[in-house]
Amino acid sequence: MSETHDLAEAYVLGQLEPEARAEVEARIAAPADAADAALAAEVRALSADWHALDLTAEPAPMAPGAWESLQTRLSAERGRTAPAASGAAPPPLRAGARTAARPAAGTGRGWKRLAGAATAACIALAAALTLELFTPQPAVMAILLDDDGGSVALIEAFDDDSLRVTPLEDFSPEGAQVLQIWTKPDADGPPVSLGVLGRAMRARVTGPDLPRPESGQLYEITVEPPGGSPTGLPTGPIVGKGLAQRPL
Structure with missing residues (x-):
């Protein structure tokens, strides 16, 4: 995989530190060169793929005690970050006032973090809405x-x-x-x-006469000799198979 793909994947999966994430968001929001444009395209593609995968995932119950553990951790965080109570309430601001009260010492960083988080949330929401509007929705999807x-x-x-095939791991065949x-x-x-691929890669296969996709339809990938199956039917080992479902 390329460095651009790895960076986009880390961004989509939320694995970047705040500064690195902000840098990526700035690059994809206003690409300055071909590298930035490629990164933005990779982020859009990966976001669409993970969104589609999420639509086919079966809901799983939370582990016992997970919710209680989360509440305990949140309560502890609130206790550490809650500001000390002051003796008097600040005076109300007058309408049209030109200046605002100076924040208490030490709170500037917190406000900057909050503003950064709000900006990141807005960018993420805009990206999600863009994907929803411009990414064509599949008729069916299958996890192999x-x-x-x-x-x-x-x-x-x-x-x-x-149709589009997206490898979730590298299962490229050996040799030819x-x-x-x-x-x-x-x-x-x-x-x-439906088509032949030389290696495990994200690819789009076009008709003109592909079978109409239906829910419950079987899809599979096999390893075949160079050029594809000589019989017109699967002859090699099955890499993966699965039944199609309609997106929710």
Whole structure:
């Protein structure tokens, strides 16, 4: 993976320190060069992918005691950050006053952090709304699982005779072997090839006559000889498979 991809992924997953995150947000909000534009595009793509993956995830209950532990930690944080009570309440501000009371010593940093957090929240909300407006929604999505139940790829099938495959791990074949994408539009019929990839990579496959995506439809990826299956049917080991679901 490239440094741009790694940085975008860390940003989307919330793994950056505040200063680094603010720097990324400034770059993607107003790209100054090709590198910034590439970073912004990578952030948009990863945000869309994780949003789509989230739509297909099954809800899981919180661990026992997790909520109580969170409340305890929040209460402790409030106790450490609560300001000391003063003897008298500050006078009310007059309407139209040109100056405001000077903040107490030591509170400037807290206000700056609060302002930074508010700015970051606004940028994140704007990015989410942009993705919602301009990212086409798939008709169905399928998480492909390996034999151990691990998620290996996300398939998004659209109503415009196209689909997108996004690897969730690197399962590139060895040598000249290729990866072939399949689906079964008819549960009683044979698998239909959707395309061939030279390696595990994010790619979009277009028609003109891809099978219409339906809920419950099987998708899978297999390892095949160079050029694809010689029989028109899967012949190699299955990398992952899964049933499609409609986004919520």
